[in-house]
Amino acid sequence: MDKRILDKIKKCLALAKSATNENEAAAAMRQAQALMNKHRISAEDVNMSNIEERRFAFGVNRVVNYQAKLLNLIIRAFGVEVVISRGFTGSDVRFIGVVPQPELAGYCWEVLFAKLKTERSNYVKQQPKQCKRATKVARGDQFALGWIYGVSQQVNDFALSESESALVAVYKAKHYPDLTDCKAMQRGKKANVGNAVSDGFCAGKKHSINRPVNGQSQQKLSMQ
Structure with a gap:
């Protein structure tokens, strides 16, 4: 599993969670989901990487x-x-x-x-x-x-x-x-x-x- 991709996904998820602007949060979540789908990384994979x-x-x-x-x-x-x-x-x-x-x-x-x-x-x-x-x-x-x-x-x-x-x-x-x-x-x-x-x-x-x-x-x- 590519650590760089995982780090990108984590950053997007963190931004989606912390963003005060709904549009910004939604965009960050979409980017995270797109990366996860493209590289076949599950939510469990992301959590286990911690x-x-x-x-x-x-x-x-x-x-x-x-x-x-x-x-x-x-x-x-x-x-x-x-x-x-x-x-x-x-x-x-x-x-x-x-x-x-x-x-x-x-x-x-x-x-x-x-x-x-x-x-x-x-x-x-x-x-x-x-x-x-x-x-x-x-x-x-x-x-x-x-x-x-x-x-x-x-x-x-x-x-x-x-x-x-x-x-x-x-x-x-x-x-x-x-x-x-x-x-x-x-x-x-x-x-x-x-x-x-x-x-x-x-x-x-x-x-x-x-x-x-x-x-x-x-x-x-x-x-x-």
Whole structure:
């Protein structure tokens, strides 16, 4: 499907919707319909073109609890759906949603995940040498959960309209008909994690997600 033609159709439809002059609105609608008929593009095709998928490296074989929590935070913040795909060359995470949300969600994922991994790793290194490896891992995981909760305190949910949610659902059903749910792994259930959660919460509160506003979709969101 020619993106240039789709863009022309979208512009005509937008003009038809926003025009205050009835003749101008009608002319724009006729032009949109003519282009759709000529290029055999349906209204569903036009709507679905607003849905995109962005893929980013994940690199894990099994999703751990704190990684799933971070993905859920991004789902909330950007109104996207997430699919994790595993292949011979490794795994990736795919963000699906209305343009430009998947791109912004992916950028946030890359920045936040890198920061979280670094701070979790540093926290684990700070644990007493006499701690067992399993205890250090459990404390690191709990620190990460607290960290994510700290970040989430500054995030407002991004809500999709019913029609947008329906489009995303159609996209997923078409491109991922055999999806299965993935249960995240929780490690160190019986370990002594000390103050790891509160330590992580204090560290996470130092970071925030600033989304573009007033239609400034071309500006990257900033991470602090």
